[in-house]
Amino acid sequence: HDAVDVIRAKRDGKPIPEDALRWLVDAYTRGYVMDAQMAAFAMAVLLNGMSRDEIRVMTEAMIASGERMSFADLGKPTVDKHSTGGVGDKITLPLAPLVAVFGVAVPQLSGRGLGHTGGTLDKLESIPGWRAALSNDELFAQLRDVGAVICAAGSGLAPADKKLYALRDVTGTVEAIPLIASSIMSKKIAEGTDSLVLDVKFGSGAFMQDVDRARELARTMVALGTDSGVATTALLTDMNTPLGLAIGNANEVRESVEVLAGGGPADVVELTVALAREMLALAGRPDADVEAALRDGRAMDVWRAMISAQDGDPDAALPTPRETHTVTAPTSGVITRMDALPFGIAAWRLGAGRARAEDAVIHAAGVDLHVKPGDEVAAGQPVFTLLGDDASRFERALAALEGAWEVGVEAPAHTPLVLERIT
């Protein structure tokens, strides 16, 4: 095979033979195909797309570049959830223990945040002692004994994707739907889950802001999962407004614990319950009463066991910020808008996120909202509080929030949090 032939075929809109595509991914991973060639190929895919078969073969080739895990010996069904990322999206934290209540194993292999969207592992690392890295044996034992695991995805899963994603990041080719779909799904299929629910977000705080493109991504990933033998469904969910009242790390853990205690913000509860129902339906438990498991403490029991199993102390105090700054309503009225992207950027600038992969996050940093769109406020009432260790960061966070929220006279029209279910 010759990389130039494959690039030319995609450039000219011709189908790529299956063996040539498998060869390309393998040779790139081993270093026989140059970055320049793979970048040209990625750009040709961005411009000309890929057929459903090509996307499947691309994904299979990325899976074949690394290890493939199996939970077949576990003796219970496995189901995972993947979110394309958002602002205040802590849903994995209450969701994994909630689903595990019903005897289903949840291997939630997660990542860290980069840019304005937070990472699940960063949030959990605000719990004193908690450990993200588990060996495969530890992962397996915890799935058997506790039922839920949230841990770091090992570097052995889809190494081709790791290399290709870094290349796409610097060549303007991240946005190609076939490449996003094969990137996400190669990791999930290699992980070995029986079934998968995707939370594909649209709106200002989402990776895929446009709803039609988010829908296309969701359909592509559902088809890919199905073609690969992983039962997959997707929910298309609104990310124009931050989820819940907490944006950051420690404050998001606190909010998740409120949900596990039967309380918490309505939107976080709604999405947690909707995703839990989808996951349990795929795992053969469509009648599971998930709301009861939040009310009666069973989900909290699994959470505590899950945190303890990874050396975390579920009763330890979470880090609190050294400095805070509260912004109040200039006039009385109703909150008409809180735009997810600027709130995510503000939390990021306060230190809740990182600019480079090797940076550390500040676990106590972030933004606490006191009200949400639709809530009435009186002049002088707190709207949100910036949290940080360093007051000098507040100015840049406030600059990001300029024009990001509004007090008006008329309540905003209701928009559904879950827009569509894609199967």
Ligand code: URA
């Ligand atoms: N997340 C991934 O894992 N891969 C992509 O290509 C985009 C988002």
